[in-house]
Structure formats: structure tokens, C-alpha cells
Amino acid sequence: MMARRHDKATELRAIPITGMGEVLPGDSVADTILAALRRQKLKLMPGDIVVVTHKIVSKAEARTVMLDRVQPSPASRRWAARYRLDARLVHLAVQQAKRVVRRRRGVIITETAHGFVCANSGVDASNVDGGRSAVLLPADPDRSAREIRLGIRKKTGISVPVLITDSFGRPWREGLCEVTIGVAGMKPFRDFRGRRDPHGYRLRASVEAVADELACMAGLACGKLSRSPACVIRGFPCEPGREGARSIIRPGKRDLFR
Amino acid sequence: MMARRHDKATELRAIPITGMGEVLPGDSVADTILAALRRQKLKLMPGDIVVVTHKIVSKAEARTVMLDRVQPSPASRRWAARYRLDARLVHLAVQQAKRVVRRRRGVIITETAHGFVCANSGVDASNVDGGRSAVLLPADPDRSAREIRLGIRKKTGISVPVLITDSFGRPWREGLCEVTIGVAGMKPFRDFRGRRDPHGYRLRASVEAVADELACMAGLACGKLSRSPACVIRGFPCEPGREGARSIIRPGKRDLFR
Numbered sequence: 001m002m003a004r005r006h007d008k009a010t011e012l013r014a015i016p017i018t019g020m021g022e023v024l025p026g027d028s029v030a031d032t033i034l035a036a037l038r039r040q041k042l043k044l045m046p047g048d049i050v051v052v053t054h055k056i057v058s059k060a061e062a063r064t065v066m067l068d069r070v071q072p073s074p075a076s077r078r079w080a081a082r083y084r085l086d087a088r089l090v091h092l093a094v095q096q097a098k099r100v101v102r103r104r105r106g107v108i109i110t111e112t113a114h115g116f117v118c119a120n121s122g123v124d125a126s127n128v129d130g131g132r133s134a135v136l137l138p139a140d141p142d143r144s145a146r147e148i149r150l151g152i153r154k155k156t157g158i159s160v161p162v163l164i165t166d167s168f169g170r171p172w173r174e175g176l177c178e179v180t181i182g183v184a185g186m187k188p189f190r191d192f193r194g195r196r197d198p199h200g201y202r203l204r205a206s207v208e209a210v211a212d213e214l215a216c217m218a219g220l221a222c223g224k225l226s227r228s229p230a231c232v233i234r235g236f237p238c239e240p241g242r243e244g245a246r247s248i249i250r251p252g253k254r255d256l257f258r
Numbered sequence: 259m260m261a262r263r264h265d266k267a268t269e270l271r272a273i274p275i276t277g278m279g280e281v282l283p284g285d286s287v288a289d290t291i292l293a294a295l296r297r298q299k300l301k302l303m304p305g306d307i308v309v310v311t312h313k314i315v316s317k318a319e320a321r322t323v324m325l326d327r328v329q330p331s332p333a334s335r336r337w338a339a340r341y342r343l344d345a346r347l348v349h350l351a352v353q354q355a356k357r358v359v360r361r362r363r364g365v366i367i368t369e370t371a372h373g374f375v376c377a378n379s380g381v382d383a384s385n386v387d388g389g390r391s392a393v394l395l396p397a398d399p400d401r402s403a404r405e406i407r408l409g410i411r412k413k414t415g416i417s418v419p420v421l422i423t424d425s426f427g428r429p430w431r432e433g434l435c436e437v438t439i440g441v442a443g444m445k446p447f448r449d450f451r452g453r454r455d456p457h458g459y460r461l462r463a464s465v466e467a468v469a470d471e472l473a474c475m476a477g478l479a480c481g482k483l484s485r486s487p488a489c490v491i492r493g494f495p496c497e498p499g500r501e502g503a504r505s506i507i508r509p510g511k512r513d514l515f516r
Contacts, residue, residue, distance in 0.1 A: 012478060014475075126464070167464070171515035175467025175506065176467060201387075201389045203384050204384075208482065212433065212474070220471050225453060225456065
């Protein structure tokens with residue numbers, strides 16, 4: 001029997017999309033990406049995956065907050081003073097949270113309205129406007145991903161999966177890794193359960209979070225200071241799917257660490 | 259001022275190393291990789307990074323256990339019976355642990371002797387010999403990575419960073435992602451702290467776990483059923499370093515989730 005398509009070892013490429021310029025509220029992220037691709041003389045091809053850091057999506061969706069309009073609560077002020085943080089950012093982080101998961105030594109880990117568990121509810125002042133504003137996560141990143149996918153299809157006739165990413169910390173391991181917060185047009189997982197390895201052993205627990213691995217690959221290609229907030233991944237045989245990034249969130253009752 | 263080398267957006271490639279065949283105890287992983295590269299007509303170049311799944315390293319280092327020689331403890335037998343698991347694998351997982359972090363609903367999360375927090379201490383029966391043996395993690399994966407790096411340098415004159423990887427689950431998110439358990443010849447992190455973004459905002463918390471992101475990229479390229487247990491990553495401007503993967507392990511006192 002032929003190996004199924006998603007088993008094959010395949011060469012992959014991550015090509016950063018450069019020269020996108022500043023994204024403003026109301027801009028179409030799809031159009032911005034396509035214009036940059038044209039300038040770069042890079043043509044999207046069937047099978048490509050477009051990965052976009054959430055920050056430009058949030059900016060386009062006007063999910064930014066002027067910090068001088070934020071009135072931090074007394075509790076946020078106390079916490080911020082104790083750890084030398086910006087009380088307005090602390091206040092926004094708590095405000096954007098459905099639940100505070102841990103709060104210790106200046107670190108606030110929250111569960112966001114979407115269900116993501118991350119530091120500061122994803123609120124961040126970097127790569128915005130020099131510290132005057134903070135960016136929130138998109139209200140519905142799966143919907144944002146679908147809109148970008150549709151926008152690209154409309155203009156090019158090509159259907160590419162779209163991933164929207166952010167950088168999250170992890171327990172037990174130092175450093176941030178990119179993760180997916182929005183998915184359109186592909187399965188976020190590659191499921192090997194029940195399949196047999198080349199030795200005939202039946203795999204039990206092998207579900208690979210390929211969307212998050214693609215996010216990591218894009219993060220390496222884009223960097224954080226390079227004004228390259230999106231990239232094209234070429235060569236990865238993903239499977240079509242409609243689940244969205246919400247399916248990556250582990251339900252509380254299956255989670256040993258809430 | 260020129261952007262520093264590790265800021266630039268750069269095109270990346272992950273090229274799977276195919277046709278490696280079975281690795282036996284005592285084999286040189288470096289020689290096995292180089293022989294496969296020759297057959298594939300792929301030449302290592304300065305700047306390449308070689309990523310190897312730990313399984314072939316463990317096999318070469320004879321870190322396998324015949325399951326019919328394992329005498330599970332009564333506690334392991336009870337736990338296994340309750341969740342329909344193989345008591346011998348449960349026994350090995352507990353035996354390889356420095357500490358059990360969580361044990362619930364058939365899932366055992368442990369801290370290994372190295373300090374990694376993962377399911378079943380990394381003990382795994384897939385991709386070995388059809389279920390007769392289990393593979394343990396290498397005793398010192400950073401040393402294993404250094405040996406492979408030295409072996410490659412000796413035969414080719416080229417110094418490439420070497421990463422050794424495994425698939426770990428994560429709290430809060432479904433699915434496995436590749437992580438690095440051994441690093442030689444590069445810094446596992448890209449540290450943006452104190453740097454300014456294009457808007458002049460000084461970054462505070464941005465330390466990117468690039469070794470783990472490279473592991474993810476390699477995982478996408480290699481797959482799990484394809485007999486491609488290693489790959490070459492080309493184009494990523496990593497920084498030289500001697501820290502090893504142990505530096506990725508977050509010290510207990512800095513960890514909010516132990």
C-alpha cells in the first residue's frame with residue numbers, strides 16, 4: 001500500500017513576507033499580504049499555508065487600547081508597583097481574562113475569553129506604537145483566519161489554509177514558542193492513532209499538533225524585530241478541515257494542570 | 259545601524275534525511291546520517307542544523323529494554339489494569355522518573371532524571387520492534403548531541419549544531435509537539451530582551467525558544483511513520499553556544515506549575 005499523503009517525509013520551506021508596512025484599523029489583512037507578495041514577486045501556489053502573527057490582525061480589527069485611557073484598579077496598581085510593571089497593562093490583562101490561573105512573582109497566567117491559557121491574556125505593547133497603546137488578541141481569531149482565507153481566495157482564486165499565531169510561554173520550559181490561536185482551512189492535528197509504525201506496532205497516543213508546529217516554523221522565519229509579520233509555508237501536506245484553533249484548547253476536565 | 263544577524267527574516271528549509279535504515283546498538287549516529295546524506299546526494303553546508311529524533315540515538319546507545327524482562331510492581335499492575343495499559347511500560351515510566359508530577363485518568367506526567375517534565379518519562383514502544391521492546395530517553399542527550407556533532411565534524415570538516423528531539427504533550431493544549439532534549443553547538447534561545455522594536459519600544463520578556471521551534475519544524479518535515487528520523491534545517495541564523503538543552507528546563511523555583 002502507498003504511504004498516505006501526510007506520512008511522507010517532505011521538504012518544507014518557510015518564506016517570510018517582507019515589506020508589509022504598518023497595518024491600520026480597517027485595513028484588509030488579505031489585501032496587505034497580497035500587495036506585499038506582489039512586490040516580493042512571490043506567487044501563492046495551491047498547497048501553500050499562510051501564517052500571520054496576530055498583531056497585524058488585531059491592529060486591522062482595531063483591537064488596540066490607548067494606555068492613557070486605561071484607569072487601573074487599586075489591585076492592579078498594587079501588583080504593578082510591587083513588581084515594577086505598568087499598572088495599565090496589568091489591568092488590561094486581568095480585564096481580558098475569564099479566569100486567573102496563576103498569579104505569582106509578577107507573572108499573571110490567565111485563561112482568556114477564548115479559552116487560551118497564556119501570560120497577561122495576550123495583552124502586549126510591543127510592535128505597536130512605541131508603548132502608547134497595547135494590543136489585545138482578536139475577538140474571534142478563527143473567524144479572522146477565515147476572513148483572511150476568503151479574502152485571498154477572492155483575489156487570487158487560490159484556497160490556502162491560514163493560521164494566526166501568538167507567542168506563548170510554557171510551564172516547565174524556558175522561553176516562548178509560537179502557537180496557533182486561529183485556524184482556517186486545515187486540520188490543526190495530524191492523527192496517527194490506530195496506525196501502524198514501520199515495525200507493525202499500533203500507535204496509541206500520537207496526535208501531532210501540526211498547526212502549532214507550523215506556527216513555530218513561521219516564528220523562526222519571521223523573527224520579532226524584522227517587520228515581517230507573516231510568512232508562506234510551502235510543502236507541508238496538511239489535511240483539509242474546519243475545526244479551528246478552538247479544537248486545540250484542551251477541555252478543563254481533560255486537563256491535569258488547571 | 260544594520261539589523262543584527264538573528265533579526266533578519268530569512269527563508270528556511272527543512273530537508274528530511276531519508277533511507278537511514280535501522281540503527282543498532284553501538285552504531286555511530288553521525289556515520290549513519292552521513293551515509294544517508296551521501297545516498298541522497300545532499301551535502302551538509304556551514305550554517306546547516308542537523309535535527310535527530312531521540313529514538314535512533316537511544317537505539318544506538320542501547321537504551322532499549324526488552325519488555326518480557328520487566329517485572330512490574332503490584333502498584334504498576336493495578337494502575338495498568340485500571341486503564342488498560344501495559345503494566346511493564348507503566349513500571350518503566352515510574353522507574354525512569356525522579357518524581358511523578360501528576361497521575362490521573364491513565365496519564366502519568368513525570369519529571370525525568372534529566373529534569374524534563376513529560377508523559378511516561380519519555381518511555382515509548384513505538385518505532386522500535388513491534389512492541390517487544392521499549393525505548394528510554396538517552397542518559398545524557400546533550401552529550402549525545404555533542405558526540406554526533408563531533409562525529410560529523412571529524413568526517414566532513416563542517417561544524418553543524420545538532421539537536422535531539424522528542425514529542426511532548428503540553429498542558430492546556432491538545433496534541434504533541436516536538437521539543438529539544440539535547441543541544442550541541444548553538445544557543446537554544448534567541449533573546450530580544452532590552453532590544454527595541456521598529457517603534458522604539460523596549461522588549462521585556464521576549465526570549466524565544468528557537469531550539470524547540472526548530473524541533474517542531476523538523477517534526478513536520480519528518481513525520482512519524484516515514485522512516486525519516488532526522489533532517490537538515492537550512493537558512494536559520496542561530497547563535498553559537500554551549501548551554502545545552504538543560505538550560506531549557508525551567509528551575510522549579512521559577513515554575514508556577516510543579
